[in-house]
Structure formats: structure tokens, C-alpha cells
Amino acid sequence: MADLSVNIKDLKLKNPVMTASGTFGYGLEFADFVPLEEIGGIIVKGTTLEPREGNDYPRMAETPQGMLNCVGLQNKGVEYFCEHIYPQIKDIDTNMIVNVSGHSPESYAECAARVNELDKIPAIELNISCPNVKDGGMAFGVTCEGAASVVKAVRKVYDKTLIVKLSPNVTSIADIARAVEAEGADSVSLINTLMGMAVDIEKRQPLLSIRTGGLSGPCVKPVALRMVYDVAHAVKIPVVGLGGIQNAKDAIEFMMCGATAIEIGTANFIDPAVTKKVKDGMNEWLDAHGCKSVTEIIGAIK
Amino acid sequence: MKKYVLDLKVVSVEALSDKHVLIKLTDEKPLPEILPGQFVEVKVDHSPATMLRRPISINFVDRETNQLWLLVAMVGDGTRQLGKLQAGDTLNCMLPLGNGFTMPTEKSQKYLLVGGGVGVAPLLYFGKLIKEFGADVTFLLGARKASDLLELDEFAKIGKVCITTEDGSAGEVGFVTNHSVLENEQFDMISTCGPKPMMVSVARFAKKAGVECEVSLENKMACGVGACLCCVEKTTEGHKCVCKDGPVINIKQLTWDI
Numbered sequence: 001m002a003d004l005s006v007n008i009k010d011l012k013l014k015n016p017v018m019t020a021s022g023t024f025g026y027g028l029e030f031a032d033f034v035p036l037e038e039i040g041g042i043i044v045k046g047t048t049l050e051p052r053e054g055n056d057y058p059r060m061a062e063t064p065q066g067m068l069n070c071v072g073l074q075n076k077g078v079e080y081f082c083e084h085i086y087p088q089i090k091d092i093d094t095n096m097i098v099n100v101s102g103h104s105p106e107s108y109a110e111c112a113a114r115v116n117e118l119d120k121i122p123a124i125e126l127n128i129s130c131p132n133v134k135d136g137g138m139a140f141g142v143t144c145e146g147a148a149s150v151v152k153a154v155r156k157v158y159d160k161t162l163i164v165k166l167s168p169n170v171t172s173i174a175d176i177a178r179a180v181e182a183e184g185a186d187s188v189s190l191i192n193t194l195m196g197m198a199v200d201i202e203k204r205q206p207l208l209s210i211r212t213g214g215l216s217g218p219c220v221k222p223v224a225l226r227m228v229y230d231v232a233h234a235v236k237i238p239v240v241g242l243g244g245i246q247n248a249k250d251a252i253e254f255m256m257c258g259a260t261a262i263e264i265g266t267a268n269f270i271d272p273a274v275t276k277k278v279k280d281g282m283n284e285w286l287d288a289h290g291c292k293s294v295t296e297i298i299g300a301i302k
Numbered sequence: 303m304k305k306y307v308l309d310l311k312v313v314s315v316e317a318l319s320d321k322h323v324l325i326k327l328t329d330e331k332p333l334p335e336i337l338p339g340q341f342v343e344v345k346v347d348h349s350p351a352t353m354l355r356r357p358i359s360i361n362f363v364d365r366e367t368n369q370l371w372l373l374v375a376m377v378g379d380g381t382r383q384l385g386k387l388q389a390g391d392t393l394n395c396m397l398p399l400g401n402g403f404t405m406p407t408e409k410s411q412k413y414l415l416v417g418g419g420v421g422v423a424p425l426l427y428f429g430k431l432i433k434e435f436g437a438d439v440t441f442l443l444g445a446r447k448a449s450d451l452l453e454l455d456e457f458a459k460i461g462k463v464c465i466t467t468e469d470g471s472a473g474e475v476g477f478v479t480n481h482s483v484l485e486n487e488q489f490d491m492i493s494t495c496g497p498k499p500m501m502v503s504v505a506r507f508a509k510k511a512g513v514e515c516e517v518s519l520e521n522k523m524a525c526g527v528g529a530c531l532c533c534v535e536k537t538t539e540g541h542k543c544v545c546k547d548g549p550v551i552n553i554k555q556l557t558w559d560i
Contacts, residue, residue, distance in 0.1 A: 022529075022530065022531075023525070023529065023530060024529055025525075025527070025528060025529030025530075029525075029527040029528055029529045029546075030527065030529070032304050032305040032306070033305065033307060033396075045529075045531075053540055053541055054531065054534070054541060056536070057521060057533075057534050057535065057536070057541075058521075058522055059531070059532045059533075059534065060522055060523070060524055060530075060532035060533070061522075062352075062353060062354050064350075064351065065350075065353055066353065067353070067354060067524060069524075069530070069532055071530070071531045071532060074531050074534070074541060217353060218353070266524075268525065268529070269354055269355065269524045269525045269526075269530065270345065270353065270354065270355060271307075271345075272307060272396065272525075272527070273307065
């Protein structure tokens, strides 16, 4: 049994497997299928200062080895989260992490400050990369200045582990990573979804209500691996890798490219117990290869 | 209700038409508790175009034989692969998902179950449970033509069956909402599943007649458990997940133009 534990600044993960925001609800939805305490961290649904209804249906289109979504950050707001959801999830024996989004540096900071008050939430993931909302989201994540402005505002009010989720829809993701590192981010996670489109040729219409959506699933994995590799070589803070991970082999690839931990997203829809299987599979691989700790493979590819 | 992922064993696959198959599944252990109107998400193997699970409504649960039936319309590559399953194969299913239809509370109640096309699927199990409860159940089933009508013999075992076909090749001619039973009888609840235009017409009739009405929706979905928020329907209480808060929704909560 290899040591699977890893650290992201002060955040201690019992294993490197986390769930990607928006694909695992608040964890409770999957409790029948997988022991939640065996997951290294659960990153819950994107949360904003004010409630959001999200975009109109249809919000999802399946594409070859992937899917597009344009949910648009539907959530009941941070106050509802604190009052009604936090009490239900605070005693789950793993790291419960909140994905925080906003439409201005101030709204990100106000939301983060509220989450900072919650004892059992040891970290947040700052979503500066949602491609599906007009007022903010990815707008901040595609320039170094925009990304820095949000991280700067949040860092002032948030003193626990701050992970910043990066958009792949940029010219140089390494530059954005350096910009958020400079403002005090403790970690970066990548990639959020790639902007894409799907078409119904009979109706001569897009398949999604707002025309475009974010692409996820196995089809994005090679792009994500390249970006994780680039960012891991550009910053000193730990990198969390995600994008199309379906099994332990995929997860190990991300870690060899420089990720300290990984997130599983779309694969949860196909196998709701995939997180545990990836964790167990990593352990088996490490044992078979004589590794005592998972940290031995992080950044193995120079 | 506890949900499961089970590798169910295929007992038989029967072609009911050129585009519909009835897949009967079983398990070594007793099947879990299943409410009428709930669905399963099946994992489709051997279909590179199908990554996500496919939601399929539960057609029937036979406790004596420990069988679960899925009535599948073969519309895309994934569902065509399901049609190729053979006895002895396994089918990975997440179940039971969703809320289900509202059961009668009084034996004096009269239920009308209206189905169109493959939308008749969940009404068979629902009808059986209504009959077992002791309330009255009538089926109103519609199709384009006689050969598209599915499982008529099974429905007839449970209750009165009224039929409409668009070409008049069976039953009364026209759409389900044209059937004379709607004028001649009164019901306490109308429950419907089928193409959206049909359900809109049924909902409009029910609203005008002042009858309670539930519809079963089939919005495109991914997770099946209310996590991804892809399959939402606009309601009077905001967006609701068809997979978790539905698939059955009372028409009073919908924002349809009825």
C-alpha cells in the first residue's frame, strides 16, 4: 500500500483524487454509489454571491468522446449554501471545497469571505474560467490583468487554501498561471472546459440554448495534459490537473506531467464510482512499480 | 430511496416493431424497490458515439420472476446497440432514478393514463400498481399507425384500453385528445408520457377540464442524479432537474403555454 497523500499548501489530501465542480453536485448525490470519505477532496457546485437561474434548456449536447454544457452557474447563492447545504455536508470525512464564482472582483471577494467563515471548508477553488456566463466568469480568466484582479481581491479576505481554476481558452495559460501566483494563489487547477459548439443540421440551429458551451470528457485530455505540463513548468505552486480523466492511467499521466492532484469530472456521469476506482488503481500501479509514495511520480516528465 | 449500479442479466430481447425492442432483465438478488414512472440510466457498450448513459423509463417490474422490463425505441446508435443485446448479456444500469407518478389515495379514484409512441412504456407498471391498489385505470394509447402500437395485450390484462391512430388503422382516428373517452367519462387524474406536442395537448385538455394532470418529461440528461443540472425544465419554482425532481411533474408547476 503506497502512501497516496499529497499536500496543496495547507490542504492535506488523503489521496490525489478530487471531483470537478459541477459534476458531483454536493457529494450527497453520489453517496449511494461511492464512499465519499475515500475521495481526496470534493469540489462542490459553483457558488455565487447572488442566486442564479442559469441558462435555458437545452444545456447539454453529447459529442464524440465528450460533451458540451452551458449550465451557466445555476445555484441558490452563497447564503443558501451556508444555511442549508453546509450543515448537510460539513461532516463528510474528506476535504469539502467550494467553487466560487462572481461577476466582479468585489463579488468574488464577498462570496469568498462568506465561505471563509465556514470551519469545515478548508479551501476554495476560484472559478475565473466559466465559459457559459456573460457577466464575468471567463472574462476574468482570459487576461493576466483580469485574473490578477480577482485573485488580489479574494486573497485579501480569504486566508485558507486558495486554488484558482484556469481557462484553456487563452493564448498562454502559463502566463495566466504566473499572474495568479504573483497575487498569492496557493494552487492552480486546470483545465476548465474548452469553448465549443454543436449543430442540429435539420433545424439549422445550434444544439445549445446559448449557441456555445464548454467541452469536457476524454476528447480534451491531450490538450489538458499539454497545458498542465506547461503550467507546472511555469509556476512553483502545486498544480491540480483535470480534463477527461477516466481511469487511474489517465490520472497518473497528469501527475507525471506535473500535477500534484487531479480532478475527475465528466467520468462521474458514466461511472458514479469512478473516483474510488481511480484511487484504488493508482495505488495498485504504485505498488506494482515499487513506489512508496505517489509524490514520486509528480513531475516525472522533465 | 437507495440507488444502485447493477449489472443486470438480459433474459430476452424481443422486437415489438422495426424500431422498438422489449428488453427483459433480471438479477440474482431481488430487484430494489421501484416506483412507477422511475427510470434507469443504462451504460451502452460497443457504441463509440455513445459516451453518456441513456435514460430509459422502466416499463414493468415483475416481482414473481424478478424481472425488470425496458421498452426501447431505437432512435440513435446507442439505442440501436441496446437492440442488439442477447439473452445472457449483461446491461449496466443505474437505478431507480427520478420521482415517479403520484399513486391514487382512494379506491374510488379513476385514473386515465395517456401514452404516445414509446411513451407508453412507464404506464404499464403504473397501471398495474393502480389496479393492485384497487382504483380504476383506463389506458388511452396513441400512435401513427396500428403497427406502431406497443404491448396492447399487456395493457389489456390490466385495464380498459382506448386507442387512436393518426391514419385510422386501429381504434379511433386522430390524436389521443380526439378520443371519445375524454368526452364520455370523467377522471380524477390524467397521467401522460409521450412526445411533447401530445403531452401539451393532454395538459391543455386537463387544465380546461379541471382534472389533475402529471406529465413525464424526457429532457436530455447526463448524470441522472441531479448533480450536473443539464436536464432542467422551467417551473413555477425555477429550474428543476428532470432526472431528480422529475421526470414526473404536475402541470400546475410547468410554464408551458396551455
